[in-house]
Amino acid sequence: MTVLSINLNKVALLRNQRDVDYPSVTGMARIALHAGAGGITVHPRPDERHTRRSDVYELADMLKRDYSSPVEFNIEGYPTEDFMDLVAETKPDQVTLVPDHPDQKTSDHGWDIPAQREWLTEIVARLHAQKARVSVFVDHVPEMALAAAEIRADRIELYTGPYFECFFRDDREQVLSLYKNTAEVARKAGLGVNAGHDLNLDNLAHFLRAIPWVDEVSIGHALTADALIYGMDGAIKAYLKEIARKS
Ligand SMILES: CC(=O)[C@@H](O)[C@H](O)COP(=O)(O)O
Numbered sequence: 001m002t003v004l005s006i007n008l009n010k011v012a013l014l015r016n017q018r019d020v021d022y023p024s025v026t027g028m029a030r031i032a033l034h035a036g037a038g039g040i041t042v043h044p045r046p047d048e049r050h051t052r053r054s055d056v057y058e059l060a061d062m063l064k065r066d067y068s069s070p071v072e073f074n075i076e077g078y079p080t081e082d083f084m085d086l087v088a089e090t091k092p093d094q095v096t097l098v099p100d101h102p103d104q105k106t107s108d109h110g111w112d113i114p115a116q117r118e119w120l121t122e123i124v125a126r127l128h129a130q131k132a133r134v135s136v137f138v139d140h141v142p143e144m145a146l147a148a149a150e151i152r153a154d155r156i157e158l159y160t161g162p163y164f165e166c167f168f169r170d171d172r173e174q175v176l177s178l179y180k181n182t183a184e185v186a187r188k189a190g191l192g193v194n195a196g197h198d199l200n201l202d203n204l205a206h207f208l209r210a211i212p213w214v215d216e217v218s219i220g221h222a223l224t225a226d227a228l229i230y231g232m233d234g235a236i237k238a239y240l241k242e243i244a245r246k247s
């Protein structure tokens with residue numbers, strides 16, 4: 001069964017609009033987990049406009065202290081030395097390496113792994129030494145799945161922004177077949193497959209029906225918007241229903 005990991009960046013973004021402590025990032029994490037989410041994702045950026053470093057420490061403490069059954073904690077980001085320190089101190093289960101420039105509004109492309117092969121190989125090895133699973137954010141390009149295996153990553157995360165963009169267009173199945181090819185190459189190379197970015201209640205089940213072996217989806221923006229309508233608990237349940245609908 002595909003794990004649903006909730007990205008709390010947009011909860012933090014709303015909280016950051018004022019000098020207050022609500023909505024609470026840890027509080028929303030608790031509601032999400034109680035409703036059946038299997039994991040929590042954060043993507044702390046250097047300017048702290050979304051999740052702050054302090055949120056990452058608080059979430060790490062809470063998940064270790066209060067949850068006995070496994071809850072997967074996933075930290076996403078560009079591996080600066082500051083990011084590597086944060087990860088070393090908070091010990092997430094999974095680190096997702098994303099090639100974001102600090103000025104980017106949001107993640108909008110995957111790694112060109114061959115162009116940074118040596119450095120990424122070293123980063124992956126350092127994260128493995130801390131016992132973190134390592135996932136690398138990639139476009140729907142089969143060669144990148146092979147390159148991810150070569151740098152010894154454990155998983156790829158398919159960047160699904162382009163899938164969202166084509167969902168109501170005529171070329172949807174053509175684009176989706178490239179995602180499927182990339183996921184097949186990853187699977188054959190022994191890698192797990194995650195997916196994320198702009199997945200939503202319209203497009204999630206269709207994606208998972210095409211690639212049913214996806215290990216995990218991380219969803220934040222659309223799910224937080226849906227939580228304004230259904231409540232966080234109701235939104236999580238709606239997404240879990242879509243995941244179940246794939247089979
Ligand atoms: C890697 C990825 O696609 C997500 O982390 C995305 O960057 C969401 O973050 P924001 O919601 O902060 O844009």
Ligand SMILES: NCC(=O)COP(=O)(O)O
Nearest residue numbers: 007196197198218220221
């Ligand atoms: N890795 C993708 C993620 O965490 C959430 O992306 P989005 O649903 O906020 O677009």
